[in-house]
Amino acid sequence: MLRQYELVERVKEYDPDADEAMLNRAYVYTVQKHGTQTRASGDPYFSHPVEVAGLMTDLKLDQETIATALLHDTVEDTLATIEDIEANFGTDVARLVDGVTKLSKIEQMPENERAAENLRKFLLAMSEDIRVLLVKLGDRLHNMRTLHFIKKPEKRQRIARETMDIYAPLAERIGMYEYMREMQMLAFEQIEPEAFKTITQRLDQIRNEDGGQVDAIALDMKHALAEAGITTEVSGREKHPYSIWRKMAERHVSFEQVTDIMAFRIICEDVSDCYRALGVLHTTWQFLPGKFKDYISTPKNNGYRSLHTSLIYGKSMRVEVQIRTREMHRLNEFGLAAHWAYKQHDRPDGEVGWLRDLIEIVDASHDPDELLEHTRMAIYQDRIFAFTPKGALFQLPKGATPVDFAFAVHTDLGAQTVGAKINGRHMPLRTQLNNGDVVEIIKSDQADPQMSWLGFVVTGKARAAIRRAVRLKERAEVAEIGKKLFDEIALRVPAKIGKKALREALKRLEMEEDEDLFYAIGAAKIEDRTVMEALVPGCTAELENEPDWAKSGKALSIRGLTPGVGFQLAECCHPVPGDRIVGLRKPGEGVEVHTIDCSRLASGIDSDWLDLSWGKRSRGAVGRLRVTLYDRPGTLAEMAGIFAQNHVNVTSLEQTQLDHPFTTYEIDLEVQDVPHLTRILSALRASDSVAQAERV
Structure with missing residues (x-):
């Protein structure tokens, strides 16, 4: 654990003007507030915020971020309040700490609601200041490093899954690949322990048997580039276990069939050397068609820039190669955090767009499960590139459709979409886009998002907007x-x-x-x-003095019952006055009244059967209808008008099926008798808005 003076010295090395007194106060404050609290490892609890602060100094972040890292758990786990933080360390630090802190009120929520509410608050805070995310990622990374100390396997699994689903993709979205890879590795070890163990053992075996093959390939590349007059640094490594496992899962292959286990990185002096180096590699070794990606001319949303290619070395060995400048490498490994070392008061380019999408998802999501689903979809990073007719570039997940593209351009455009042209040709809205497609959206002011779109859209933003x-x-x-x-x-x-x-x-x-x-x-x-x-x-x-049957809205009497015996109308057949009825009586229970042709009467064979009929003052019971409407504006209103004209009260309305262009509802109605119900059915069947109407 870093000592107080060591932490301050680290900050002063890259920021000589940092407020040393504030950093010392923050260190002492967290030690005092956490007091004798301990972690699962047995270490003092304050060792955790100190280590998170150390991770922030590795990223050369500003003094407010370092103080936030030191204080980020005080409000959640001690008696300290946000007001205390503001009084001692200022408004900026208090705001950042509040952004990282979990809501105390959500601790009693069900697991999915707690996770969703925590994520909602975190995303909103992150949209205001990206430093909230940087501290949160540091907090999660250190927690993952010590996850093995937690005794309950189900808790380790939950934290690992949350890390894999939310925090590792978030690290990738802001270009912090070092954090992403380590989080994935540590989470993978918990989620798939057998796979992790098998793959790491195989990698160790390859490393012991290759006789320095990785170094030999790197040296060959370096010599080939040097002969062309290009000064480079070349390094090689095996891919990490999670990356290999994911390829095995995606391609449905065994470990032996994964051919591109080795990856090499070439660092050049400038951009022109990157392209020259690419040409040398492609003329010296055979490259694999379809595997070349130019992220220098077209960077990823997170600012990542590099050339990617795959080569066949020797007769059959496939190797991946990344080519970049030294500055690109620094920004690629630490992403947005690297920008803060130089422009701490400017929001880096590329941050705003995807954060805005996440906030739209927070606003549009209806419940916790939707929020978690849409957010996971929004932050995964397997992307393709598509263009508007005017040349604007949009990055989308693989499998994205013109509807996803339209919502990516603007939410209003997505909502008004009625068709699309891909590369000048009219294509169905469910068509999957390919890299480089030019997409023209055809819109109409009268259009609305369709429920059927949920069957093929893949972006969280589109799904959230459609559902809303x-x-x-x-x-x-x-x-x-x-x-x-x-x-x-x-x-x-x-x-x-x-x-x-x-x-x-x-x-x-x-x-x-x-x-x-x-x-x-x-x-x-x-x-x-x-x-x-x-x-x-x-x-x-005045209604209080009416008999019970009138208060309930059902003026019903049944002949054939013993006085004082209670009855209920069966939910399966919903008998109404005018139906032929029969009663089923089971020992110790009341009488259940069914229509004579109810299909469920067979189940009452062991019950006492009673021959029943309606009494003279039987007026009003609940009948159930199944009505299928055409899915177009105004059909529900027309059905409501029919109910109103027939003086019927709707007690329940439930949509049971949506099969465009039809929507089916089950409706409970308080009707007077069978003739009343029959008139309503006749009126419904005569309506142009109704495709089908029947009694249930």
């Missing part, structure tokens, strides 16, 4: 039904309902807008009596 748009559309349609039903409810109160009464009702119901109330009514989330009472307080008092 579909939810809003469904909400508007349900609210339209609710408005029709509200008008009926308003007719049943002893007063004329105007805008003032509606405003007061919203206050009593603790709702913001009319649409909130209409949606609650349409979705059967609020009872009619509650709405009536909110509109005119006290107007339902």
